[in-house]
Amino acid sequence: MDFELWWLILIPIVFALGWIAARVDFRQMLSETRQLPDSYFKGLNFLLNEDHDKAIDAFIEVAKLDTETTELHFALGSLFRRRGEIERAIRVHQSLLNRADLPIKDQEQALYQIGQDYFKAGMFDRSEEAFKRVMDSQSFSVAATRNLIRIYESVHDWPKAIEMVERLQALLNEPVPALIHYHCELAEQALRSKPLNLNEAIKQLDQAEHAMQRNSADERSEASIARIAMLRAEIAAQQDQPQNQRLQLESVLNEAPSYSSLVAEKLLQNYQESNQLAQGLALLARHFDAHFSLDLFVILLKHYRQQGDDEAARRFAAKTLNQHPTLLGLSKFFESEIKAKQDTTTAGAEQTSALAEILDVDFLYKIIHKHAQRLDRRECRVCGFQAQSFYWQCPGCNQWETYSTKRLEGR
DSSP: OOOOTTHHHHHHHHHHHHHHHHHHHHHHHHHHHHHSOHHHHHHHHHHHTTOHHHHHHHHHHHHHHOGGGHHHHHHHHHHHHHTTOHHHHHHHHHHHHTOTTOOHHHHHHHHHHHHHHHHHTTOHHHHHHHHHHHTTSTTTHHHHHHHHHHHHHHTTOHHHHHHHHHHHHHHHOOOOTHHHHHHHHHHHHHHHSSSOOHHHHHHHHHHHHHHHHTSOGGGOOHHHHHHHHHHHHHHHHHTTOHHHHHHHHHHHHHHOGGGGGGTHHHHHHHHHHTTOHHHHHHHHHHHHHHSOOHHHHHHHHHHHHHTTOHHHHHHHHHHHHHHSOOHHHHHHHHHHHHHHHHHHHHHTOOOOOHHHHHSOHHHHHHHHHHHHGGGSOEEBTTTOOEESSOOSBOTTTOOBTOBOSSOSTTO
């Protein structure tokens, strides 16, 4: 390709244009810097020196002098809230709300932010008021509704939580699995009320099932299925319908096997009241073979002992520990052995088991139990909260269906 001499003329022209543009940008930056109030730089200085109170006062002064600094306040308030300095975050956002000239959009954002501040501070009534004031806004309607649901969950106001979920579904047209549990909570309240309100409990469970059926088959969780069936079984027991109760409890074994340990005792009690305990034990033993659970192991072991067949209990324990060797399982077995020995001593019998003759069960139990106690807990898969009892809603993070039915070592 031939080189054209006139191209050389373009090089200094392009260079000159770039230099002029840089000079213009630099002058503009200097001009904007000179326009910033001194309070802005004082605030930055105080913030860098971690003198937060003076920094906030300085930034409030900036807001009074310059209406274009609201984003700075929002950023500062969010920073303080994340650090746990809730009072400072509230002061920042309240200073914005006190301004008469604040645009509507910024007023809504300030209300939303101060609602979050109050929520984190545990001031749910003030948080609720702030979110309600922006729940009809275009920018914050969905976020405010979600936060109102969190508030009503925290204070266990299930009717209002249901109302907000229905509003959220109208905005987004998406399933909210927690809605099933809200209805279940109301059903439980009806079953615990005095006088007993079975009609209300049935009504709430019908609504819970309706909410679950609106989800696809893949979205229906074992937890929801199990909880509804367990409450249906309790209602059947109150209505003196043992056969219906048994059907509901057995449906948990089939449709939500992870939750079988929660219904095992009541299911065996149902069979025992019908003089069919052996049939119930055989059913649970088959289920246990397919779905190992430490809690179910303990329940079956206890009932084998209660039947007076210690050898059957030991064979069952030996088989289980051989297939699923766990320290916690061994500890529970030794605990069962000690109780059986105490019962034998109380009854005046002189015979001792072969195992007791070979091993000092009390001594072994003391050694193992101390370490096994740390494994005798359930854990939330989201926040890691641990406890021995089971919860449908994690007490740590308030998430639903995240709390495991299985012990730490049995997972």
